[in-house]
Amino acid sequence: MKIVVVGSGLAGLLTAVEASEQHEVTLVTKGALADSNTAWAQGGVAVVGPQPDTVVAHVSDTRRAGAGLSDPAAAMALAADGPTAIDALLELGVTFDREGGVLCRALEAAHSYPRVLRAGGDATGAEIVRALVVAALGRRIEIREHTHAIDVVREGDEDAPGHDAHAFSDLSDLSDDDALPGAADASGPPAVVGLLVCTPQGDVEHLDADAVVLATGGAGQLYRATTNPLVATADGVAIALRAGAEVADLEMVQFHPTVLAGEHPFLVSEAVRGEGAVLIDDAGRRFMVDVHPAAELAPRDVVARAIAEQEARQGSPVRLDATRLGAAAVAQRFPTIVAACAERGLDITTEPVPVTPAAHYWMGGVRTDLAGRTSVPGLWAVGEVACTGVHGANRLASNSLLEAAVFARRVAAALGEEPRAAAPSDGAWSLPAAVELDDAPGAADWDRGQLQELLWEHAGLTRDGEGLARAASVLAGFATPSLLPDAMLGLSARDIEDANMLLAARALVAAAAARTGSLGAHTRRDAAADAPGEKRHQVLLAPSRRSAGLGSSLV
Incomplete structure:
Protein backbone atom coordinates (compact mmCIF):
# COMPACT_ATOMS: atom_id res chain seq x y z
CA MET A 1 0.00 0.00 0.00
CA LYS A 2 1.01 3.60 -0.61
CA ILE A 3 0.92 5.56 2.63
CA VAL A 4 1.41 9.32 2.93
CA VAL A 5 2.16 10.61 6.43
CA VAL A 6 1.80 14.36 7.01
CA GLY A 7 3.94 15.69 9.86
CA SER A 8 7.32 14.90 11.41
CA GLY A 9 6.82 14.97 15.16
CA LEU A 10 6.85 11.82 17.27
CA ALA A 11 3.48 10.68 15.90
CA GLY A 12 4.39 11.16 12.26
CA LEU A 13 7.95 9.85 12.45
CA LEU A 14 7.04 6.72 14.41
CA THR A 15 4.04 5.98 12.17
CA ALA A 16 6.25 6.29 9.09
CA VAL A 17 9.06 4.18 10.55
CA GLU A 18 6.79 1.34 11.66
CA ALA A 19 4.57 1.45 8.56
CA SER A 20 7.61 1.30 6.28
CA GLU A 21 8.15 -2.31 7.32
CA GLN A 22 5.07 -3.33 5.31
CA HIS A 23 4.18 -0.40 3.06
CA GLU A 24 5.52 2.19 0.63
CA VAL A 25 5.72 5.34 2.75
CA THR A 26 6.10 9.01 1.88
CA LEU A 27 6.53 11.48 4.73
CA VAL A 28 5.50 15.07 4.00
CA THR A 29 6.47 17.88 6.37
CA LYS A 30 6.11 21.61 5.83
CA GLY A 31 9.32 22.47 7.64
CA ALA A 32 12.59 20.63 8.14
CA LEU A 33 12.34 17.01 9.24
CA ALA A 34 13.14 17.88 12.86
CA ASP A 35 10.67 20.80 13.12
CA SER A 36 7.69 19.95 15.34
CA ASN A 37 6.05 20.45 18.71
CA THR A 38 7.73 17.24 19.85
CA ALA A 39 11.19 18.77 19.55
CA TRP A 40 10.13 21.49 22.00
CA ALA A 41 8.77 19.08 24.63
CA GLN A 42 10.70 19.26 27.90
CA GLY A 43 9.02 17.36 30.70
CA GLY A 44 8.99 13.78 29.54
CA VAL A 45 6.85 10.75 28.82
CA ALA A 46 4.42 9.42 31.42
CA VAL A 47 4.38 5.63 31.55
CA VAL A 48 3.46 3.14 34.26
CA GLY A 49 6.39 2.30 36.49
CA PRO A 50 7.13 -0.40 39.07
CA GLN A 51 4.77 -1.13 41.95
CA PRO A 52 2.98 0.51 43.64
CA ASP A 53 2.21 2.22 40.31
CA THR A 54 -0.29 0.37 38.10
CA VAL A 55 -2.07 0.71 34.78
CA VAL A 56 -5.28 1.32 36.70
CA ALA A 57 -3.64 4.18 38.62
CA HIS A 58 -2.45 5.81 35.39
CA VAL A 59 -5.92 5.48 33.87
CA SER A 60 -7.45 6.97 37.01
CA ASP A 61 -5.06 9.93 36.97
CA THR A 62 -5.73 10.51 33.27
CA ARG A 63 -9.50 10.50 33.73
CA ARG A 64 -9.38 12.65 36.86
CA ALA A 65 -7.29 15.29 35.10
CA GLY A 66 -9.67 15.09 32.14
CA ALA A 67 -12.55 16.29 34.34
CA GLY A 68 -14.53 13.12 33.71
CA LEU A 69 -14.60 13.56 29.92
CA SER A 70 -11.73 11.18 29.09
CA ASP A 71 -12.83 8.17 27.07
CA PRO A 72 -12.33 5.10 29.33
CA ALA A 73 -11.25 2.76 26.51
CA ALA A 74 -8.80 5.31 25.12
CA ALA A 75 -7.31 5.94 28.56
CA MET A 76 -6.88 2.20 29.09
CA ALA A 77 -5.22 1.79 25.69
CA LEU A 78 -2.83 4.64 26.50
CA ALA A 79 -1.78 3.29 29.88
CA ALA A 80 -1.73 -0.42 29.01
CA ASP A 81 0.20 -0.01 25.74
CA GLY A 82 2.58 2.56 27.21
CA PRO A 83 5.39 0.25 28.37
CA THR A 84 5.53 -1.51 24.99
CA ALA A 85 5.65 1.83 23.20
CA ILE A 86 8.58 2.92 25.37
CA ASP A 87 10.37 -0.33 24.56
CA ALA A 88 9.92 0.47 20.87
CA LEU A 89 11.44 3.92 21.33
CA LEU A 90 14.38 2.44 23.22
CA GLU A 91 14.96 -0.05 20.40
CA LEU A 92 14.98 2.84 17.93
CA GLY A 93 17.78 4.53 19.86
CA VAL A 94 16.04 6.96 22.20
CA THR A 95 18.22 7.47 25.28
CA PHE A 96 16.25 8.20 28.44
CA ASP A 97 18.01 9.37 31.59
CA ARG A 98 19.06 6.66 34.03
CA GLU A 99 20.54 6.45 37.51
CA GLY A 100 22.45 3.29 38.32
CA GLY A 101 21.16 1.76 35.10
CA VAL A 102 17.53 2.30 36.08
CA LEU A 103 15.25 4.66 34.18
CA CYS A 104 14.68 7.93 36.07
CA ARG A 105 11.03 8.61 36.86
CA ALA A 106 9.85 12.04 37.97
CA LEU A 107 6.65 13.17 39.65
CA GLU A 108 4.55 15.74 37.82
CA ALA A 109 1.27 17.50 38.53
CA ALA A 110 -1.82 15.31 39.07
CA HIS A 111 0.15 12.03 38.88
CA SER A 112 -0.20 9.65 41.83
CA TYR A 113 3.30 8.23 41.41
CA PRO A 114 6.65 9.22 39.84
CA ARG A 115 6.28 7.80 36.32
CA VAL A 116 7.59 10.48 33.95
CA LEU A 117 10.65 9.42 31.94
CA ARG A 118 12.99 12.14 30.72
CA ALA A 119 16.00 12.64 28.45
CA GLY A 120 18.79 15.17 28.76
CA GLY A 121 17.25 16.47 31.97
CA ASP A 122 14.65 18.63 30.24
CA ALA A 123 15.22 17.90 26.53
CA THR A 124 13.06 14.81 26.14
CA GLY A 125 11.34 15.81 22.92
CA ALA A 126 14.58 16.79 21.21
CA GLU A 127 16.13 13.41 22.04
CA ILE A 128 13.10 11.51 20.74
CA VAL A 129 13.12 13.48 17.49
CA ARG A 130 16.87 12.96 17.09
CA ALA A 131 16.53 9.20 17.33
CA LEU A 132 13.45 8.96 15.12
CA VAL A 133 14.95 11.17 12.41
CA VAL A 134 17.94 8.82 12.28
CA ALA A 135 15.57 5.85 12.12
CA ALA A 136 13.50 7.42 9.34
CA LEU A 137 16.56 8.30 7.27
CA GLY A 138 17.75 4.71 7.60
CA ARG A 139 14.58 3.23 6.12
CA ARG A 140 12.95 3.20 2.72
CA ILE A 141 10.85 6.28 3.34
CA GLU A 142 10.51 9.07 0.79
CA ILE A 143 10.92 12.29 2.78
CA ARG A 144 9.47 15.52 1.39
CA GLU A 145 10.65 18.47 3.49
CA HIS A 146 9.33 22.03 3.13
CA THR A 147 6.25 20.64 1.40
CA HIS A 148 2.81 21.86 2.51
CA ALA A 149 -0.21 19.58 2.50
CA ILE A 150 -3.13 21.43 0.90
CA ASP A 151 -5.96 18.91 0.86
CA VAL A 152 -6.74 15.24 0.61
CA VAL A 153 -8.07 13.95 -2.71
CA ARG A 154 -11.07 11.62 -2.57
CA GLU A 155 -12.82 9.32 -4.98
CA GLY A 156 -14.86 11.45 -7.34
CA ASP A 157 -12.80 14.61 -6.91
CA GLU A 158 -11.93 16.08 -10.28
CA ASP A 159 -8.50 17.55 -10.92
CA ALA A 160 -7.70 17.76 -7.21
CA PRO A 161 -10.04 20.69 -6.49
CA GLY A 162 -9.29 23.51 -4.10
CA HIS A 163 -11.35 25.05 -1.35
CA ASP A 164 -14.44 27.12 -0.87
CA ALA A 165 -14.51 29.76 1.85
CA HIS A 166 -16.12 28.63 5.11
CA ALA A 167 -17.34 30.44 8.21
CA PHE A 168 -18.97 29.06 11.35
CA SER A 169 -21.98 30.87 12.78
CA ASP A 170 -23.17 30.93 16.38
CA LEU A 171 -24.35 27.52 17.56
CA SER A 172 -25.94 28.65 20.81
CA ASP A 173 -29.52 28.07 19.61
CA LEU A 174 -28.97 24.66 18.04
CA SER A 175 -30.55 21.43 19.21
CA ASP A 176 -30.25 17.75 18.37
CA ASP A 177 -33.36 18.15 16.17
CA ASP A 178 -31.47 20.41 13.76
CA ALA A 179 -30.20 17.58 11.58
CA LEU A 180 -28.18 18.44 8.51
CA PRO A 181 -29.92 17.00 5.41
CA GLY A 182 -27.51 15.07 3.26
CA ALA A 183 -24.55 15.46 5.62
CA ALA A 184 -23.77 11.78 5.22
CA ASP A 185 -25.78 9.38 3.10
CA ALA A 186 -26.02 5.64 3.63
CA SER A 187 -22.92 5.00 1.55
CA GLY A 188 -20.81 7.30 3.71
CA PRO A 189 -18.18 9.80 2.57
CA PRO A 190 -15.91 8.98 -0.40
CA ALA A 191 -12.56 7.37 0.36
CA VAL A 192 -9.26 9.22 0.26
CA VAL A 193 -7.07 8.38 -2.74
CA GLY A 194 -4.32 10.96 -2.49
CA LEU A 195 -2.94 14.22 -1.17
CA LEU A 196 -2.53 17.58 -2.85
CA VAL A 197 0.69 19.33 -1.82
CA CYS A 198 2.57 22.54 -2.50
CA THR A 199 6.26 21.87 -3.21
CA PRO A 200 9.15 24.07 -2.03
CA GLN A 201 9.15 25.61 -5.51
CA GLY A 202 5.48 26.58 -5.23
CA ASP A 203 4.23 23.90 -7.61
CA VAL A 204 1.09 21.91 -6.85
CA GLU A 205 1.51 18.14 -6.91
CA HIS A 206 -0.89 15.24 -6.47
CA LEU A 207 0.51 12.32 -4.45
CA ASP A 208 -1.34 9.03 -4.95
CA ALA A 209 -2.12 7.25 -1.69
CA ASP A 210 -4.15 4.36 -0.38
CA ALA A 211 -4.13 6.10 2.99
CA VAL A 212 -3.23 9.57 4.28
CA VAL A 213 -2.20 9.88 7.93
CA LEU A 214 -2.53 13.33 9.47
CA ALA A 215 0.12 13.86 12.16
CA THR A 216 0.26 17.63 11.88
CA GLY A 217 0.34 18.54 15.57
CA GLY A 218 -1.49 21.37 17.26
CA ALA A 219 -2.74 24.91 16.83
CA GLY A 220 -0.94 27.14 19.31
CA GLN A 221 -0.43 29.83 16.66
CA LEU A 222 -4.15 30.61 16.90
CA TYR A 223 -3.25 32.51 20.08
CA ARG A 224 -1.20 35.59 20.92
CA ALA A 225 0.95 33.72 23.45
CA THR A 226 1.85 30.08 22.95
CA THR A 227 4.47 27.49 23.78
CA ASN A 228 4.16 26.06 20.25
CA PRO A 229 6.53 26.63 17.32
CA LEU A 230 5.51 28.62 14.24
CA VAL A 231 4.49 25.45 12.39
CA ALA A 232 1.52 24.80 14.75
CA THR A 233 -1.21 26.33 12.55
CA ALA A 234 -4.09 23.80 12.84
CA ASP A 235 -3.43 22.37 9.38
CA GLY A 236 -4.70 18.85 10.04
CA VAL A 237 -7.99 19.91 11.60
CA ALA A 238 -8.69 22.26 8.68
CA ILE A 239 -7.82 19.59 6.10
CA ALA A 240 -10.10 17.14 7.88
CA LEU A 241 -12.97 19.64 8.04
CA ARG A 242 -12.72 20.33 4.32
CA ALA A 243 -12.72 16.58 3.63
CA GLY A 244 -15.96 16.12 5.55
CA ALA A 245 -14.36 14.34 8.51
CA GLU A 246 -15.67 14.66 12.05
CA VAL A 247 -13.70 16.73 14.54
CA ALA A 248 -14.33 16.77 18.27
CA ASP A 249 -13.86 18.81 21.46
CA LEU A 250 -12.32 21.80 19.68
CA GLU A 251 -13.28 24.06 22.58
CA MET A 252 -10.84 22.18 24.81
CA VAL A 253 -7.56 24.12 24.63
CA GLN A 254 -4.99 23.67 27.39
CA PHE A 255 -3.04 26.67 28.61
CA HIS A 256 0.25 25.76 30.26
CA ALA A 358 0.07 30.46 27.38
CA ALA A 359 -1.74 28.28 24.83
CA HIS A 360 -0.10 24.88 24.88
CA TYR A 361 -2.12 21.87 23.72
CA TRP A 362 -5.36 21.09 21.87
CA MET A 363 -7.26 18.24 23.50
CA GLY A 364 -9.71 18.41 20.60
CA GLY A 365 -8.95 17.36 17.06
CA VAL A 366 -9.99 14.98 14.30
CA ARG A 367 -12.25 12.31 15.79
CA THR A 368 -10.69 8.86 15.51
CA ASP A 369 -11.18 5.37 16.80
CA LEU A 370 -8.44 3.66 18.80
CA ALA A 371 -6.60 2.67 15.60
CA GLY A 372 -6.55 6.21 14.20
CA ARG A 373 -9.34 5.83 11.65
CA THR A 374 -11.41 8.95 11.00
CA SER A 375 -14.98 9.12 9.71
CA VAL A 376 -13.59 9.33 6.14
CA PRO A 377 -12.26 6.01 4.73
CA GLY A 378 -8.54 6.19 4.00
CA LEU A 379 -7.99 9.25 6.19
CA TRP A 380 -6.22 8.64 9.50
CA ALA A 381 -5.08 10.95 12.29
CA VAL A 382 -2.64 10.51 15.16
CA GLY A 383 -1.02 12.60 17.87
CA GLU A 384 -2.18 16.06 18.89
CA VAL A 385 -4.21 16.54 15.70
CA ALA A 386 -6.36 13.53 16.62
CA CYS A 387 -9.10 13.25 19.21
CA THR A 388 -9.60 9.77 20.61
CA GLY A 389 -11.14 11.34 23.69
CA VAL A 390 -8.22 10.17 25.83
CA HIS A 391 -7.43 13.60 27.30
CA GLY A 392 -11.02 14.61 27.95
CA ALA A 393 -11.35 18.24 29.00
CA ASN A 394 -7.77 18.64 30.27
CA ARG A 395 -4.60 16.68 29.43
CA LEU A 396 -2.57 15.06 32.20
CA ALA A 397 1.04 16.26 32.22
CA SER A 398 3.40 14.24 29.98
CA ASN A 399 0.62 12.14 28.45
CA SER A 400 1.01 13.80 25.04
CA LEU A 401 4.25 12.12 23.98
CA LEU A 402 2.95 8.80 25.25
CA GLU A 403 -0.26 9.26 23.26
CA ALA A 404 1.75 9.98 20.12
CA ALA A 405 3.86 6.85 20.55
CA VAL A 406 1.05 4.48 21.54
CA PHE A 407 -1.38 5.50 18.83
CA ALA A 408 1.29 5.82 16.12
CA ARG A 409 2.04 2.14 16.62
CA ARG A 410 -1.69 1.34 16.53
CA VAL A 411 -2.11 3.26 13.28
CA ALA A 412 0.89 1.58 11.66
CA ALA A 413 -0.44 -1.86 12.62
CA ALA A 414 -3.92 -1.16 11.22
CA LEU A 415 -2.95 0.52 7.93
CA GLY A 416 -2.91 -2.77 6.03
CA GLU A 417 -6.56 -3.45 6.76
CA GLU A 418 -9.36 -2.73 4.29
CA PRO A 419 -10.03 1.05 4.27
CA ARG A 420 -13.07 1.90 6.32
CA ALA A 421 -14.37 4.74 8.42
CA ALA A 422 -14.29 4.83 12.19
CA ALA A 423 -17.44 3.43 13.75
CA PRO A 424 -20.08 6.00 14.74
CA SER A 425 -19.59 7.49 18.18
CA ASP A 426 -21.53 6.10 21.12
CA GLY A 427 -23.79 7.95 23.53
CA ALA A 428 -20.87 9.79 25.14
CA TRP A 429 -20.60 11.83 21.91
CA SER A 430 -23.49 14.16 21.02
CA LEU A 431 -25.77 14.24 17.95
CA PRO A 432 -25.68 16.46 14.80
CA ALA A 433 -26.99 20.00 14.45
CA ALA A 434 -26.69 22.22 11.37
CA VAL A 435 -24.85 25.53 11.02
CA GLU A 436 -23.85 27.78 8.12
CA LEU A 437 -20.24 27.87 6.86
CA ASP A 438 -19.78 30.96 4.70
CA ASP A 439 -17.70 34.11 4.80
CA ALA A 440 -19.87 37.09 5.62
CA PRO A 441 -20.72 39.41 2.69
CA GLY A 442 -17.96 41.93 2.21
CA ALA A 443 -15.37 39.86 4.09
CA ALA A 444 -12.07 41.73 4.20
CA ASP A 445 -8.36 41.05 4.44
CA TRP A 446 -6.85 40.41 7.86
CA ASP A 447 -3.56 39.48 9.48
CA ARG A 448 -2.60 36.79 11.97
CA GLY A 449 -2.10 39.23 14.79
CA GLN A 450 -5.77 40.20 14.60
CA LEU A 451 -6.90 36.57 14.72
CA GLN A 452 -4.51 35.68 17.54
CA GLU A 453 -5.55 38.64 19.67
CA LEU A 454 -9.24 37.91 19.04
CA LEU A 455 -8.99 34.30 20.19
CA TRP A 456 -6.81 35.22 23.16
CA GLU A 457 -9.39 37.74 24.31
CA HIS A 458 -12.60 35.81 23.65
CA ALA A 459 -11.69 32.10 23.40
CA GLY A 460 -8.76 31.90 25.78
CA LEU A 461 -8.46 30.83 29.40
CA THR A 462 -12.00 32.05 30.13
CA ARG A 463 -14.90 32.66 27.75
CA ASP A 464 -18.49 33.91 27.77
CA GLY A 465 -21.35 33.94 25.30
CA GLU A 466 -21.09 37.62 24.45
CA GLY A 467 -17.37 37.44 23.74
CA LEU A 468 -17.69 34.27 21.66
CA ALA A 469 -20.49 35.82 19.61
CA ARG A 470 -18.25 38.82 19.01
CA ALA A 471 -15.38 36.55 17.96
CA ALA A 472 -17.61 34.58 15.59
CA SER A 473 -18.84 37.79 13.96
CA VAL A 474 -15.35 39.17 13.48
CA LEU A 475 -14.03 35.87 12.12
CA ALA A 476 -16.91 35.69 9.64
CA GLY A 477 -15.76 39.08 8.38
CA PHE A 478 -12.26 37.80 7.65
CA ALA A 479 -11.88 36.74 4.01
CA THR A 480 -10.68 33.17 3.52
CA PRO A 481 -7.56 33.13 1.30
CA SER A 482 -8.47 31.54 -2.02
CA LEU A 483 -7.01 28.10 -2.61
CA LEU A 484 -9.10 27.33 -5.69
CA PRO A 485 -7.37 25.65 -8.65
CA ASP A 486 -7.30 28.81 -10.78
CA ALA A 487 -5.44 30.56 -7.98
CA MET A 488 -2.85 27.84 -7.53
CA LEU A 489 -0.09 29.58 -9.43
CA GLY A 490 -0.16 32.35 -6.88
CA LEU A 491 -0.50 30.03 -3.89
CA SER A 492 1.90 30.57 -1.01
CA ALA A 493 2.63 28.64 2.15
CA ARG A 494 1.33 31.62 4.11
CA ASP A 495 -2.00 31.47 2.25
CA ILE A 496 -2.38 27.78 3.04
CA GLU A 497 -1.67 28.32 6.72
CA ASP A 498 -3.92 31.38 6.96
CA ALA A 499 -6.84 29.51 5.37
CA ASN A 500 -6.32 26.66 7.81
CA MET A 501 -6.03 28.94 10.83
CA LEU A 502 -9.19 30.85 9.94
CA LEU A 503 -11.29 27.72 9.43
CA ALA A 504 -9.97 26.14 12.64
CA ALA A 505 -10.54 29.35 14.61
CA ARG A 506 -14.15 29.50 13.44
CA ALA A 507 -14.65 25.87 14.42
CA LEU A 508 -13.09 26.40 17.84
CA VAL A 509 -15.24 29.45 18.58
CA ALA A 510 -18.37 27.63 17.41
CA ALA A 511 -17.65 24.69 19.70
CA ALA A 512 -16.90 26.97 22.65
CA ALA A 513 -20.17 28.85 22.11
CA ALA A 514 -22.14 25.61 21.96
CA ARG A 515 -20.77 24.30 25.28
CA THR A 516 -22.52 26.67 27.68
CA GLY A 517 -21.23 25.07 30.88
CA SER A 518 -17.70 25.01 32.25
CA LEU A 519 -15.71 21.80 32.06
CA GLY A 520 -11.97 21.33 32.50
CA ALA A 521 -10.01 23.71 30.30
CA HIS A 522 -13.25 25.22 28.95
CA THR A 523 -14.22 27.86 31.51
CA ARG A 524 -17.33 29.95 30.91
CA ARG A 525 -17.55 33.12 32.99
CA ASP A 526 -21.30 33.16 32.38
CA ALA A 527 -21.91 29.55 33.53
CA ALA A 528 -23.82 29.09 36.78
CA ALA A 529 -21.60 27.95 39.64
CA ASP A 530 -23.83 24.92 40.24
CA ALA A 531 -24.19 23.96 36.56
CA PRO A 532 -21.15 21.92 35.48
CA GLY A 533 -20.61 21.41 31.78
CA GLU A 534 -22.30 18.40 30.23
CA LYS A 535 -19.80 15.55 30.08
CA ARG A 536 -20.35 14.64 26.45
CA HIS A 537 -17.95 15.06 23.56
CA GLN A 538 -18.91 17.64 20.93
CA VAL A 539 -18.29 16.74 17.30
CA LEU A 540 -18.24 19.15 14.37
CA LEU A 541 -18.99 17.76 10.93
CA ALA A 542 -18.39 20.06 7.98
CA PRO A 543 -19.72 18.64 4.69
CA SER A 544 -16.82 18.62 2.29
CA ARG A 545 -15.83 21.36 -0.10
CA ARG A 546 -17.41 19.36 -2.95
CA SER A 547 -20.88 19.27 -1.35
CA ALA A 548 -23.67 21.16 -3.11
CA GLY A 549 -24.85 22.75 0.12
CA LEU A 550 -21.90 23.75 2.26
CA GLY A 551 -22.66 23.59 5.95
CA SER A 552 -21.52 22.19 9.28
CA SER A 553 -23.06 20.37 12.17
CA LEU A 554 -22.33 20.14 15.84
CA VAL A 555 -22.68 16.48 16.68
Missing part, protein backbone atom coordinates in the same frame (compact mmCIF):
# COMPACT_ATOMS: atom_id res chain seq x y z
CA PRO A 257 0.48 27.55 33.62
CA THR A 258 4.17 28.40 33.70
CA VAL A 259 5.61 30.14 30.66
CA LEU A 260 8.29 32.79 31.04
CA ALA A 261 6.54 36.16 30.85
CA GLY A 262 7.82 38.62 28.29
CA GLU A 263 8.22 39.20 24.58
CA HIS A 264 9.67 35.74 23.93
CA PRO A 265 7.63 33.11 25.84
CA PHE A 266 9.37 29.90 26.88
CA LEU A 267 7.77 26.98 28.65
CA VAL A 268 9.02 26.15 32.14
CA SER A 269 8.29 22.46 32.51
CA GLU A 270 5.80 20.96 34.94
CA ALA A 271 8.74 18.95 36.21
CA VAL A 272 10.20 22.04 37.90
CA ARG A 273 7.16 22.16 40.17
CA GLY A 274 7.31 18.40 40.47
CA GLU A 275 10.79 18.76 41.97
CA GLY A 276 9.50 21.24 44.55
CA ALA A 277 9.41 24.73 42.99
CA VAL A 278 6.52 26.90 44.19
CA LEU A 279 4.40 29.74 42.83
CA ILE A 280 4.45 33.01 44.75
CA ASP A 281 2.61 36.33 44.54
CA ASP A 282 4.18 39.79 44.62
CA ALA A 283 4.46 39.54 48.42
CA GLY A 284 6.39 36.26 48.20
CA ARG A 285 3.43 34.19 49.47
CA ARG A 286 2.45 30.79 48.06
CA PHE A 287 -1.08 31.29 46.76
CA MET A 288 -1.80 27.82 45.31
CA VAL A 289 -2.14 26.33 48.81
CA ASP A 290 -5.40 28.27 49.09
CA VAL A 291 -6.68 27.06 45.71
CA HIS A 292 -6.28 23.27 45.59
CA PRO A 293 -5.19 20.48 47.97
CA ALA A 294 -2.35 19.59 45.59
CA ALA A 295 -1.22 23.25 45.46
CA GLU A 296 1.33 23.68 42.65
CA LEU A 297 0.74 20.08 41.52
CA ALA A 298 -2.96 20.57 40.80
CA PRO A 299 -4.18 19.87 37.22
CA ARG A 300 -2.97 22.36 34.63
CA ASP A 301 -6.32 24.03 34.05
CA VAL A 302 -6.66 24.74 37.78
CA VAL A 303 -3.15 26.19 38.10
CA ALA A 304 -3.43 28.26 34.92
CA ARG A 305 -6.70 29.88 36.01
CA ALA A 306 -5.34 30.55 39.50
CA ILE A 307 -2.27 32.26 38.06
CA ALA A 308 -4.40 34.40 35.74
CA GLU A 309 -6.65 35.44 38.63
CA GLN A 310 -3.68 36.30 40.84
CA GLU A 311 -2.10 38.32 38.02
CA ALA A 312 -5.34 40.27 37.64
CA ARG A 313 -5.36 41.05 41.36
CA GLN A 314 -1.77 42.24 41.57
CA GLY A 315 -1.33 43.66 38.08
CA SER A 316 1.88 41.76 37.34
CA PRO A 317 3.05 38.19 36.62
CA VAL A 318 3.37 35.71 39.46
CA ARG A 319 6.77 34.13 40.06
CA LEU A 320 8.06 30.59 40.08
CA ASP A 321 10.56 30.03 42.89
CA ALA A 322 12.95 27.13 42.34
CA THR A 323 15.70 28.48 44.58
CA ARG A 324 14.77 26.06 47.36
CA LEU A 325 16.01 23.20 45.16
CA GLY A 326 19.58 24.51 45.19
CA ALA A 327 21.40 26.16 42.29
CA ALA A 328 23.49 23.11 41.40
CA ALA A 329 20.49 20.77 41.36
CA VAL A 330 18.44 23.09 39.15
CA ALA A 331 21.33 23.55 36.71
CA GLN A 332 21.90 19.80 36.45
CA ARG A 333 18.24 18.79 36.18
CA PHE A 334 16.98 21.58 33.90
CA PRO A 335 19.85 22.77 31.67
CA THR A 336 17.57 23.83 28.80
CA ILE A 337 15.38 25.97 31.06
CA VAL A 338 18.39 27.51 32.82
CA ALA A 339 19.87 28.47 29.43
CA ALA A 340 16.57 29.94 28.19
CA CYS A 341 16.26 32.03 31.34
CA ALA A 342 19.83 33.25 30.98
CA GLU A 343 19.11 34.36 27.40
CA ARG A 344 16.34 36.54 28.85
CA GLY A 345 18.51 37.98 31.61
CA LEU A 346 17.07 35.72 34.33
CA ASP A 347 18.76 33.27 36.69
CA ILE A 348 16.22 30.66 37.76
CA THR A 349 18.82 28.99 39.99
CA THR A 350 19.09 32.01 42.31
CA GLU A 351 15.90 34.07 41.87
CA PRO A 352 12.17 33.55 41.30
CA VAL A 353 11.24 34.08 37.64
CA PRO A 354 8.03 35.65 36.22
CA VAL A 355 5.63 33.15 34.66
CA THR A 356 2.21 33.36 33.02
CA PRO A 357 -0.15 30.97 31.16
